[in-house]
Amino acid sequence: MLKDVVAVVYDGVGAFGLGVVSEVFGYDRSDDGLPSYDFAVVAERPGAVRTDTGLQILPEHGLDRMATADLVCVLGWEHGAAMPSEALLQGLRDTVARGGRVMSHCSGAFVVAESGLLDGRTVATHWRNAAELARRYPAVTVDPDVLYVDDDPIFSSAGTAAGIDTCLHLLRREHGAAVANAVARRMVVPPHRDGGQTQFMTAAVPEVDDTSRLRDTLVWAQENLDVDLGVEELASRSLMSSRSFARHFRAATGSSPHAWLLAQRVTRAQHLLETTDLSVDEVARRSGLGTATTLRHHFARRVGTSPQAYRRTFRGGRLAPVG
Structure with a gap:
């Protein structure tokens, strides 16, 4: 049963993604008869971390807090070719090995892929990152169209608001549709969205010589x-x-x-x-x-x-x- 949830942050982490998992798993709705979770934000070194929008957060826990988590949320990774630490990667492997789950949001898929947990699996990421993710990790099948992928115990979501879809999907799996729908109503979001990322893409304009x-x-x-x-x-x-x-x-x-x-x-x-x-x-x-x-x-x-x-x-x- 999903009870203990951890969000991993680092300098440049996506503020929106952190807000999503904090809203879904960190907000106490027990007065409404809804599940509550032991939620923690962790970093490799506790202390000030700056998000992608310049906000500072102060995670109190180190990566050792992952050891008890039922779900580890890996948020947007905006460090390009830089590799996540081996301590973080091993923490993700250990989570799955003891029966926990890992969820990536947007470019957080690069971190999970680097751990090897996505080899032979299908993953979602933001459509702008899909080609690069597929190039770097040929053992991973990247689906650029979907909002999220449930490849239990690995869950992955596309960009920004698709993190909400993924979190609600996890609630639906764990607690049933009634709970997921109730949380969605509290958040004033649809409990389920039709379609995939394709509807959010801008049509490509071919580069053709203006004089031709x-x-x-x-x-x-x-x-x-x-x-x-x-x-x-x-x-x-x-x-x-x-x-x-x-x-x-x-x-x-x-x-x-x-x-x-x-x-x-x-x-x-x-x-x-x-x-x-x-x-x-x-x-x-x-x-x-x-x-x-x-x-x-x-x-x-x-x-x-x-x-x-x-x-x-x-x-x-x-x-x-x-x-």
Whole structure:
């Protein structure tokens, strides 16, 4: 049973991640009939630690406090190529060896990976860190799309608010949905979020020479996504054969024309869902995806959620006018 929780901090630790685990595991809600935990913040050397936002905290415990923990939370590691200490890495191994659990938040996954505990496992981290994590630790499977991964006894979360999702998931596993939902209500957050990190990524803009005909074609295509665009027409506008156009297009963008157009259309649909009150059918038409069914299919595959759920998450209180 989860009773003893430790958060590991170091200079540059993510303040938000520390706030999340402190709120979930360090706040006493026993008056409401909810579980309470023996929660501690630990550092390699007790004393002042500065967070990534410049706040100073004063952990009172050293790494030896990890010895009794049921769960060790490894928070964001912002030290680039610098390696965590062997004492910390061994502490994580010992935690798992005696039946405890380890949870990483955001770039804290680099620390857990360095310990070897992620070898042969799947892990989540912030999508911006995913490629580097995979490059450094080829024995680890990095999933850049999900909000968190439950590979018990290792739990990992993506960036920032995904730490909340992971903590609530742990509560749900340990104490059931009623407890997780009650804590979520107290925190004024959803007990479960649809989709994954893909819905939070910014669409990549290909680096194409500003003076090239291909650049002009891409700009024109982005302005005309609602019409039927084929490779032949795009090639013609670029004054190339279809075969030559496809070769130049892939060299410039890293993608096929079809895949690029689909990505642009889904991005346009995201923008319309965020900023307008158009029906899903009309969003599908204006983004060039044709029908609501087609939009839902591609949205689920590329964004990891439905258009309606995406709109609920991202649309602001006021809607922009649509021409």
